[in-house]
Amino acid sequence: MIKRPILKNKYYLYLTEFFSGVSVMAVELGASRLLAPYFSSSQIVWTIIIGTIMIALALGNLWGGRAADKDPNTDRLYRRLLVAAVWIAAIPALGKYIILGISGALVLTINTNFLILAAFFACMVLFVFPLFLLGTVTPSLVKYTVDSLEDSGKVVGTLGAFNTIGSILGTFLPTFITIPAVGTAVTFLLFSGILLVIGLVYFLSAKIHWKTCFVAGLLFVLCAIVGNQGGFAFWEKELAYEGESVYNYLQVKETEDRTILSTNVLFGVQSVKMKEEGLTGMYYDYALAAPVMAGLNEEKPGEILILGNGTGTFARQCTQYFPDATISGVEIDEKITELAHTYFDLPNQVEVTTYDGRAYLQAGKGSYDVIQVDAYQDITIPFQMSTVEFFTLVREHLAPGGVMVVNLNMHSDGAGSINQSLCDTIASVFPYVATVDVPNTTNRELFAAVDGDPIQWLAENRETAAADLTGQMARVAQGVTPYVGGDHILTDDQAPVELLGIQAIDGLIQKELAYYQAIYREEGLSGLLSRF
Numbered sequence: 001m002i003k004r005p006i007l008k009n010k011y012y013l014y015l016t017e018f019f020s021g022v023s024v025m026a027v028e029l030g031a032s033r034l035l036a037p038y039f040s041s042s043q044i045v046w047t048i049i050i051g052t053i054m055i056a057l058a059l060g061n062l063w064g065g066r067a068a069d070k071d072p073n074t075d076r077l078y079r080r081l082l083v084a085a086v087w088i089a090a091i092p093a094l095g096k097y098i099i100l101g102i103s104g105a106l107v108l109t110i111n112t113n114f115l116i117l118a119a120f121f122a123c124m125v126l127f128v129f130p131l132f133l134l135g136t137v138t139p140s141l142v143k144y145t146v147d148s149l150e151d152s153g154k155v156v157g158t159l160g161a162f163n164t165i166g167s168i169l170g171t172f173l174p175t176f177i178t179i180p181a182v183g184t185a186v187t188f189l190l191f192s193g194i195l196l197v198i199g200l201v202y203f204l205s206a207k208i209h210w211k212t213c214f215v216a217g218l219l220f221v222l223c224a225i226v227g228n229q230g231g232f233a234f235w236e237k238e239l240a241y242e243g244e245s246v247y248n249y250l251q252v253k254e255t256e257d258r259t260i261l262s263t264n265v266l267f268g269v270q271s272v273k274m275k276e277e278g279l280t281g282m283y284y285d286y287a288l289a290a291p292v293m294a295g296l297n298e299e300k301p302g303e304i305l306i307l308g309n310g311t312g313t314f315a316r317q318c319t320q321y322f323p324d325a326t327i328s329g330v331e332i333d334e335k336i337t338e339l340a341h342t343y344f345d346l347p348n349q350v351e352v353t354t355y356d357g358r359a360y361l362q363a364g365k366g367s368y369d370v371i372q373v374d375a376y377q378d379i380t381i382p383f384q385m386s387t388v389e390f391f392t393l394v395r396e397h398l399a400p401g402g403v404m405v406v407n408l409n410m411h412s413d414g415a416g417s418i419n420q421s422l423c424d425t426i427a428s429v430f431p432y433v434a435t436v437d438v439p440n441t442t443n444r445e446l447f448a449a450v451d452g453d454p455i456q457w458l459a460e461n462r463e464t465a466a467a468d469l470t471g472q473m474a475r476v477a478q479g480v481t482p483y484v485g486g487d488h489i490l491t492d493d494q495a496p497v498e499l500l501g502i503q504a505i506d507g508l509i510q511k512e513l514a515y516y517q518a519i520y521r522e523e524g525l526s527g528l529l530s531r532f
Helices: 011-039 043-070 074-109 114-135 137-145 149-182 184-206 210-227 283-287 289-293 313-321 334-343 357-363 388-396 418-427 454-464 467-479 497-529
Strands: 239-244 249-254 258-262 271-274 303-307 326-330 351-353 368-373 398-408 432-437 444-449
Touching: 011 043, 011 074, 011 114, 011 137, 011 149, 011 184, 011 249, 043 114, 043 137, 043 497, 074 114, 074 137, 074 184, 074 210, 114 137, 114 497, 137 149, 149 184, 184 210, 239 334, 249 334, 258 334, 271 313, 271 334, 283 289, 283 313, 283 398, 283 444, 283 467, 289 368, 289 398, 289 444, 289 454, 289 467, 303 313, 303 357, 313 326, 357 388, 388 398, 388 418, 398 418, 398 454, 418 432, 418 444, 418 497, 432 454, 432 467, 444 454, 454 467
Parallel strands: 303 326, 303 368, 326 351, 368 398
Antiparallel strands: 239 249, 249 258, 258 271, 398 444, 432 444
């Protein structure tokens, strides 16, 4: 084995092991943030990321050990680090195009498990190769550092400790420091840069492979320049804001008549503000039936709690149509609340608490006339806010005559669907449940009460609503129907909301894209493009 001057003692090898562990975990967490704007950050996406990365590391361990036995040359290991560093640096520049390319190909060719397959293939293309290379580090270093059987346990243990400590830092630094501070793209560049420096210092100290070092450095600089330009939604040229928080990718877009918050590039609007006061034409308008059902008016101003306040669309509407009500919001993402004040004119009278919705109910003792549950984003349904135990908490915090309103954001019907499971769960807690579909959307509003029928309450109180709400209340009354509960109950022990959500997304793809899929199958890509 060639002994380079920098390896006269083993500290540089231990340093290599340490930063390899840092980089593996940083790439894994960066992968979750890179995929989240396109595929959500559900448990399923996390499972795919962890699974593919573990496959890559296992294969790297296997191949790296055999390669080190055949040719114990440290030059090979540090060349692999340079390649891994450049590949990881290229992910911010190329990743979004690869993800959209894979998604576009799959959405035209498959009808089921789109999210699973698209996320899996994206992970395979983007992350398996560099993580495979990093997987070769540990077995190679064991070969290079163990001098005799007498100290093999100590040396291997030291390597393992350095790797583990590095992995710990690689877990916390991206989540709490680099991603919120500088974003996902720079996070990839920072940790790939560390790998690059380790490889460059090794070769430059030995005064060898100058051309390799120059090419690696040049490619890294090019990736840094290109990768830090543009955003996740690179086709959007005039976004008012694009950024990231600890929890979400965040995008604010201005149109002629509204301001929109999205936390997902490919689909979904999480909050909206109309530039002229009035109804939005979206599900928030239907949710306004809840305070009417609860009989809120000048004589009964009432208290309204919003779990999943977002940028305050519903809260802002309530201040307009129920100005005497006390309105409180709970939003887990503090950055969204900041955007609410900056771009969405959240009224100062709305008090927003940064907290998890369920934890807020568990900690509080107040009661409310209306509780809105609006914490479901596409497939990202917090399981802890979908179960019998959660809705029992909501029931306990409803005042007499109170109403809970829940936004179900994916049309899905049939036995075992996500909507049926949520509705059945709620019906097992509340004796009175009613639903109404929101026209021209995938949303469905659910109203639940303990002391009486919300449909009857709407009929009794809708004439007392604000004058410009009477038409909307008539539309709600026309479409609302009672719901009879079934046996698909979600509990804290068993709530497969991610799998149910995937089924709903598959159904939406089949419904919305069937026409284009048929053209693609019959006429190919050229026939499809000719339609546009």
